[in-house]
Amino acid sequence: MKNTLMPKLFSLFLAIAGGLLFLLTTLLVRADKLRNLDFDITVKIQHNVPVKLDEYFLWFGTIAKFQVIVPLTIIVLLLMRRWVAAVSSLGLLFIAHLLEIVGKEALFQPPPPFMFYRHPTEFIFPDLHTFDHSSYPSGHSMRIVFAAMALGLAVWQARRLPVFIRLSLIALFSGVAFMTMFSRVSLGEHWTTDVIGGAGLGILAGGLNWIVMMWGNKSSGDTRERKSSHEADTM
Secondary structure (H helix, E strand, O other): OHHHHHHHHHHHHHHHHHHHHHHHHHHHHHOOOOHHHHHHHHHHHHHHOOHHHHHHHHHHHHHOOHHHHHHHHHHHHHHOOOHHHHHHHHHHHHHHHHHHHHHHHHOOOOOOOHHHOOOOOOOOOOOOOOOOOOOOOOHHHHHHHHHHHHHHHHHHOOOOOOHHHHHHHHHHHHHHHHHHHHHHHHOOOOOHHHHHHHHHHHHHHHHHHHHHHHHHHHHHHHHHHHHHHHHHHHO
16 A cells, blocks of 8 residues: 555645745746846856757757657557546646746746847748737746656656666656756747746646556556456466
C-alpha cells in the first residue's frame, strides 16, 4: 500500500506546487512587480547567447507548438499501449489550455518589444510578430513541461527497458523542456515570467496526470496479472 501511495502523494504535492507557482506568478505579473526584472534577464540572456544559435533554438519552439507536441505525445502513449494516459493527457491538456486562455484574458502582459525579437519568419510554421496579444502565460512552456512529465513517467513505467535507457530518455525529455523554455526568452518571444507561469501550469496539469497514469498503470498491471494467473490455472 505504501509503495503505491507515496508516488501519488508526491504527484499531488507536485501538482499543488505547480498551481501555487502559477498563481503567485500571475499575481505578481498582474501587480506589475517584475517588469524590470523581466527586462534585465532578457537583456543578459540575449547578450550572452550568440545569434548564430538562434536557428537551433527555433527547433525547440517548433517542437512545442500545439500542432506538433500534442499529437506526438498522444501517439507515443498509444504506441506504448498507455490508453488511460492518452485519454487523461488529452483531457488535462484541454483544461490547461483553458486556464492559459483565462490567464491571457484576465491580465494583459505585452510580449517583449521588437528590438528583442530574434525569430526568422521563414522557418517552419511562420508567425507574424504582433503586439496586440498577451504573452502570459507561455503556452509553449506549459505544453513542453506537461509532455515531458507524461512521457517521462510512461517511460519509467516501461519496466522492460533497462534502467539506463529509461533514465537517459527522461534526461532527454527534461533537457528538451528546459531548452524550449530558455529559447522562449532568448528568441524574444516571451518574458521570463511568461515562461515560469507556463511551467507552473504545466506542472499542475502534469502532476494530476501522473496520478491518473499511476492508477491506469496499476489497473492494467492487475488485469495482466489476473489474465496470466487464469491462463496458468487452465493449463
